[in-house]
Amino acid sequence: MSSLTAEQKSNWEGYPKPAELIEITGAHQLEAADRAVQNKLFQHAHESGRLTEPDAEWELTLAELRQPLGKHESNDQVRQNLDRLMSVRVTVHYVSPRDGKPRTMKTHLLDFIDTNDGDEGNPTVQYGIPKKLRLVLARSNRWGRVKCEVTYAMTSKYAIALYELVCLRSKLERCTERFSIQRFRELLGVPPGTYERTANFKAKVIDPAVLEVNGLSDVGVDIKLARRHPTAPAHEISVVWWKKQGEEYRSAAQERNRPKVGRMARLRGQVEKVAGE
Numbered sequence: 029m030s031s032l033t034a035e036q037k038s039n040w041e042g043y044p045k046p047a048e049l050i051e052i053t054g055a056h057q058l059e060a061a062d063r064a065v066q067n068k069l070f071q072h073a074h075e076s077g078r079l080t081e082p083d084a085e086w087e088l089t090l091a092e093l094r095q096p097l098g099k100h101e102s103n104d105q106v107r108q109n110l111d112r113l114m115s116v117r118v119t120v121h122y123v124s125p126r127d128g129k130p131r132t133m134k135t136h137l138l139d140f141i142d143t144n145d146g147d148e149g150n151p152t153v154q155y156g157i158p159k160k161l162r163l164v165l166a167r168s169n170r171w172g173r174v175k176c177e178v179t180y181a182m183t184s185k186y187a188i189a190l191y192e193l194v195c196l197r198s199k200l201e202r203c204t205e206r207f208s209i210q211r212f213r214e215l216l217g218v219p220p221g222t223y224e225r226t227a228n229f230k231a232k233v234i235d236p237a238v239l240e241v242n243g244l245s246d247v248g249v250d251i252k253l254a255r256r257h258p259t260a261p262a263h264e265i266s267v268v269w270w271k272k273q274g275e276e277y278r279s280a281a282q283e284r285n286r287p288k289v290g291r292m293a294r295l296r297g298q299v300e301k302v303a304g305e
Contacts, residue, residue, distance in 0.1 A: 034079055034166035042173035042195070043071045046165045050172055050192045052118040055137075056219040060185040061097050065109040066137065067176045068093055071163075079166040085129060085156040090143070093153065095180065103147050110153060114138045122164045134163050172196030177244045181284045183292070186233050187240035189216040192268045194247050204268045212265045226253065226262045243295035244280055246272050 036044035049070065055212060058066070069088070079082040090103045097105060120133040139156035157165075172195030179188045193215060207215070209229075216233060223229040234251050241249050249269045253262035272280065283294065 031169065032166065033168040033171045033246055034074075034077075034172065038071065038075055039173075042175040043067075043074060044171040045070070045174040045192065046168035047170035047172070047196055048120050048122045048164055050174075050196050051215060052120055053214040053217075054118040055116055057116050058112060058185060058217065060188055062104075062112050063104070063185055063188045064097070064108045064176070064179050064182075065093055066113055067174065067179050068095070069113075069138075069155060070157070071160075071176055079128055079157075079162045082159070083152060084162065085140075087152050087154045089292075090141055090147075090153060103151060106153075107143060110138075110141045110143070110155075113251065114141050118253075120161065120164060122168070122283045125167055133160065133164065137161075160287075170196065172198065175246070177284060181244045182240045183288070184236040184240050185229070186216045186218070186237040187244075190237040190267075191245050191247070191248065194241070194249055194267070198247060198271065199247045203270060204266060207265045207267065209261075209263055209265060229262070238296050239292075242280075243291075244284055246280060248272055248276065256266045 033044050033046045038044070045067070053062075072088055073079060073084075073086050076084075076086060076278050078086075086185075090106045092178065093106045093109070094101050094103070097109070114136065117134060117136055120135060122131055122133065123129070124131050135158050137157070139158045140154075142154040143150035172192060174192055174195050178191060182188050182191070213229075213233075216237070218233055220228075232255075238249055238251055241247065247269055248271075249267060251268075252266040254264040254266065255262050283291065286294075
């Protein structure tokens with residue numbers, strides 16, 4: 029891909045999310061709902077065409093931001109999501125447009141948030157994105173088309189991160205990539221010091237992520253853990269992905285339109301018993 033992300037338009041395949049935003053690290057404090065709200069905010073900013081304007085800021089209603097969370101969530105929940113997005117500090121790796129050398133930026137995701145007090149009328153949030161981060165995102169020449177409705181349907185933050193990593197790579201000729209365990213943990217936003225045993229990492233991070241990506245998105249994924257010997261901890265991850273076709277594609281689209289209640293049981297192939305049976 030040679031053209032800039034800022035020049036790309038959202039389409040039926042999703043909105044063009046820059047690689048620098050997909051591959052941020054240090055976002056382990058964010059939960060699935062925070063990541064879904066973040067996608068809504070950054071998609072809105074991108075589609076405005078004003079990412080590079082010096083004083084750009086945006087506004088959305090809290091009702092619009094409740095969409096990723098579900099019909100029964102409150103504005104107070106949205107405000108909590110915004111607070112976490114405002115407080116987290118992330119690491120962004122990018123290439124300098126001046127000399128072509130790699131650089132590392134420490135930044136907040138949001139410059140400010142400004143919300144109405146109370147819930148009267150149709151309360152809104154005004155928000156800004158740090159200027160230097162905006163410029164990096166606008167000048168990016170790598171992106172993945174992310175369908176926000178897919179991330180809204182997911183309950184695992186690791187599933188959202190895995191889905192976006194695959195979206196970033198879905199146009200490549202190769203359909204497999206290897207990561208060190210540490211690098212993969214960082215990209216998925218696993219908190220440092222958690223799930224360090226391979227069995228726990230697989231059960232709590234990898235398996236739920238693969239289950240939701242395969243059950244809810246238009247891409248399929250398979251993950252293998254490599255060990256140096258049978259009793260050693262895993263040191264490497266191999267990720268294989270493919271574009272879904274036919275019934276596999278339709279099944280995921282249908283599940284996204286079904287209620288979240290009972291979803292994990294359906295994805296696992298478990299039959300829920302009706303009371304009295």
